Amino acid sequence: xxxxxxxxxxxxxxxxxxxxxxxxxxxxxxxxxxxxxxxxxxxxxxxxxxxxxxxxxxxxxxxxxxxxxxxxxxxxxxxxxxxxxxxxxxxxxxxxxxxxxxxxxxxxxxxxxxxxxxxxxxxxxxxxxxxxxxxxxxxxxxxxxxxxxxxxxxxxxxxxxxxxxxxxxxxxxxxxxxxxxxxxxxxxxxxxxxxxxxxxxxxxxxxxxxxxxxxxxxxxxxx
Numbered sequence: 001x002x003x004x005x006x007x008x009x010x011x012x013x014x015x016x017x018x019x020x021x022x023x024x025x026x027x028x029x030x031x032x033x034x035x036x037x038x039x040x041x042x043x044x045x046x047x048x049x050x051x052x053x054x055x056x057x058x059x060x061x062x063x064x065x066x067x068x069x070x071x072x073x074x075x076x077x078x079x080x081x082x083x084x085x086x087x088x089x090x091x092x093x094x095x096x097x098x099x100x101x102x103x104x105x106x107x108x109x110x111x112x113x114x115x116x117x118x119x120x121x122x123x124x125x126x127x128x129x130x131x132x133x134x135x136x137x138x139x140x141x142x143x144x145x146x147x148x149x150x151x152x153x154x155x156x157x158x159x160x161x162x163x164x165x166x167x168x169x170x171x172x173x174x175x176x177x178x179x180x181x182x183x184x185x186x187x188x189x190x191x192x193x194x195x196x197x198x199x200x201x202x203x204x205x206x207x208x209x210x211x212x213x214x215x216x217x218x219x220x221x222x223x
Contacts, residue, residue, distance in 0.1 A: 059121050
């Protein structure tokens, strides 16, 4: 699969098969992703790759904490929940499409809560990635993390694997920090599921809409 094919084929997958992903294949993907650019080449990314018993323990303990203390979902680093148009409509459109495929009716809070918890099961993917960053770095380094993650997603897709990036992992971060022994000097930024897509799952038929270039690109100086 070439780059153009990988870009067109990549999508967020929210149901995975249990088939294991070999460690050598994960390392091969990270070997490519480490070539990602970063501001002044500081390469700020750090990633905890979990599988097997550690992945199971992380899932179990985060879900248990979530049920005993559901209010403890404040991100460790500043985030804003305020959105305006057109972002609100895009977000709601995706949500409506996704929950329609899953069969969760609007207003069903219990089903919504359960489905959100699927994030902490990595949507059943056999491999999970937790991305962290040193707290003393500024917001520009968060852009570098995003570039690094995109490289992982494209390299994975080119090898027949699928992914889902997950902002949910910067909630309930205290449990993740404890289970993975993440230093206090690092923020837990987000997570990612990695594995083989379950093509029989209706949710995986969802392809998020993308805006035409006219909606976001402003061209200057072209004849």
